[in-house]
Amino acid sequence: MAFLIWPPVLEIGHEQIDREHCELVSLLNRAHAASVAGDQAEALDVLLALERYTEIHFAHEEALMDEIAYEFTAIHCSEHRQLFFDVKNMIDDSSFGTTDVAAVSQFMQRWLLRHIAGPDLLLGEALARVGPTSLLPTSAGSYPLSGSVQEGG
Numbered sequence: 001m002a003f004l005i006w007p008p009v010l011e012i013g014h015e016q017i018d019r020e021h022c023e024l025v026s027l028l029n030r031a032h033a034a035s036v037a038g039d040q041a042e043a044l045d046v047l048l049a050l051e052r053y054t055e056i057h058f059a060h061e062e063a064l065m066d067e068i069a070y071e072f073t074a075i076h077c078s079e080h081r082q083l084f085f086d087v088k089n090m091i092d093d094s095s096f097g098t099t100d101v102a103a104v105s106q107f108m109q110r111w112l113l114r115h116i117a118g119p120d121l122l123l124g125e126a127l128a129r130v131g132p133t134s135l136l137p138t139s140a141g142s143y144p145l146s147g148s149v150q151e152g153g
């Protein structure tokens with residue numbers, strides 16, 4: 001059973017970004033399951049998938065910010081860089097032989113939910129004020145949605 005079902009209250013109102021956030025929550029669910037099972041290899045796989053997926057997802061959000069000349073771009077992007085830095089540190093720590101599975105799950109829960117509920121919702125409000133953007137919802141074939149998150153690419 002999933003640890004967290006995507007709560008609609010966290011939807012920012014941009015279809016593609018919301019879909020990508022759902023994917024991040026599915027990674028969080030994998031991290032939680034790995035924590036419960038004490039599965040270090042799975043926790044490391046989740047971290048690696050998170051690193052790959054957020055790189056693409058953050059690029060999408062940042063492209064939207066550029067497109068609407070978003071006033072809070074700098075602080076929002078600095079949060080993205082911090083997450084990326086923290087994920088890389090956890091991956092580096094894992095290379096020494098152990099992955100703290102509980103820490104991975106707690107880190108993802110704390111970071112993702114706080115970021116989506118804060119800066120991302122603010123971005124959603126700004127996007128709604130501006131209207132349609134060029135970063136339109138795409139078909140599953142053009143973006144690594146469910147299934148391919150775990151496989152990289």
Ligand SMILES: [Fe+2]
Pocket residue numbers: 061076080115119120
């Ligand atoms: Fe963001």
